[in-house]
Amino acid sequence: MKIGVIGYGNMGSMIVNNILKLNLLLDDEELIVSNRHLNKFESLIEEYPEENLNITSDNKEVATQCEKILISVETPQFKEIIEEIKPFITEKTHIIYTCAGLNFNHIKPLFDGKLSLVIPTLASTVTSNNSISSLARRKGVTLIKHNSKVDLQERLFVEDLFNEFSIVKKIDNPIYLNEDEDNLHPKDNELELSTIITSCGPAFIAMMIEKFAQSCSDYSNLSKEEIEEMVLKTVVGTAMLKDDQELSNEDIINKVATKKGITQEGVDLLDKKFNKISKDLIRTILNRYEEVHEEMDKTYLN
Numbered sequence: 512m513k514i515g516v517i518g519y520g521n522m523g524s525m526i527v528n529n530i531l532k533l534n535l536l537l538d539d540e541e542l543i544v545s546n547r548h549l550n551k552f553e554s555l556i557e558e559y560p561e562e563n564l565n566i567t568s569d570n571k572e573v574a575t576q577c578e579k580i581l582i583s584v585e586t587p588q589f590k591e592i593i594e595e596i597k598p599f600i601t602e603k604t605h606i607i608y609t610c611a612g613l614n615f616n617h618i619k620p621l622f623d624g625k626l627s628l629v630i631p632t633l634a635s636t637v638t639s640n641n642s643i644s645s646l647a648r649r650k651g652v653t654l655i656k657h658n659s660k661v662d663l664q665e666r667l668f669v670e671d672l673f674n675e676f677s678i679v680k681k682i683d684n685p686i687y688l689n690e691d692e693d694n695l696h697p698k699d700n701e702l703e704l705s706t707i708i709t710s711c712g713p714a715f716i717a718m719m720i721e722k723f724a725q726s727c728s729d730y731s732n733l734s735k736e737e738i739e740e741m742v743l744k745t746v747v748g749t750a751m752l753k754d755d756q757e758l759s760n761e762d763i764i765n766k767v768a769t770k771k772g773i774t775q776e777g778v779d780l781l782d783k784k785f786n787k788i789s790k791d792l793i794r795t796i797l798n799r800y801e802e803v804h805e806e807m808d809k810t811y812l813n
């Protein structure tokens with residue numbers, strides 16, 4: 512079986528490299544990866560000169576040869592890709608796409624076939640193939656949602672693949688009124704909110720580390736690098752306390768902050784100020800999501 516990938520950017524390259532690093536292709540499977548500029552493939556070809564990897568800048572090649580096609584281009588570019596490959600795909604083609612903000616109804620007028628939306632995260636990047644235990648190497652959460660044309664085997668193909676290097680969270684289809692996929696129940700924003708956490712999350716966490724490290728460095732003679740290293744180890748160690756030892760946030764705070772001690776002052780300050788920042792953050796992004804949906808409505812449905 513040939514598996515196609517169109518778009519070798521941040522997400523496309525993360526997925527392709529994870530597949531190759533973890534040896535996830537079966538003997539009879541082959542990857543065909545296309546990207547607009549071929550120079551992006553230089554290090555990939557060097558690292559994996561195997562026969563089961565083909566690269567191209569011709570999306571039609573992917574479309575004619577592959578029944579499973581993962582499209583990972585920027586959201587506005589998705590439309591031209593579908594229009595380009597449409598003459599070469601069949602009703603058996605399963606399109607798996609990572610484009611945030613683009614829902615099945617946007618795509619339906621262009622391609623009314625099997626669709627899976629996958630929202631991956633940079634946090635799932637596999638850095639070494641030494642972590643054989645799948646539990647140890649699975650990082651980050653991938654969100655997955657299928658349309659009703661995707662059968663069980665096809666669902667499992669996608670979910671099993673992403674389960675190899677991340678934790679898969681399935682987003683159920685919202686309630687359909689009259690079984691009509693165009694007629695979505697308006698309350699559903701599980702996908703958007705989960706995307707903010709899992710996919711935008713690494714950027715927000717990196718920004719918080721950056722700001723915290725910068726403030727610490729403003730008040731000391733330590734170098735920013737030394738400080739970042741300390742912050743990073745502390746973040747990872749704290750995450751492990753929750754993940755491995757299942758300590759609650761409250762447990763951790765109580766174990767660190769003694770009443771009227773230094774830490775408690777900081778905890779109280781964060782308690783007061785952080786609520787507003789995180790609410791503003793979520794509101795801002797949900798608003799942006801709405802704008803993107805409107806932009807997509809204009810592009811795809813008019």
Ligand SMILES: NC(=O)c1ccc[n+]([C@@H]2O[C@H](COP(=O)([O-])OP(=O)(O)OC[C@H]3O[C@@H](n4cnc5c(N)ncnc54)[C@H](OP(=O)(O)O)[C@@H]3O)[C@@H](O)[C@H]2O)c1
Pocket residue numbers: 517518519520521522523545546547548549551570583584585586588592609610611612630631632633710
């Ligand atoms: N970045 C994230 O953390 C993240 C997380 C979840 C979902 N997403 C979604 O995933 C999608 C991709 O994001 P990204 O960050 O990977 O974007 P990106 O780094 O900009 O990658 C897009 C890739 O698509 C290629 N491309 C553009 N037009 C093409 C065409 N006509 N034919 C073949 N290749 C083409 C680009 O090639 P050239 O560079 O050669 O032009 C580029 O390598 C977006 O829709 C985004 O919403 C991203």
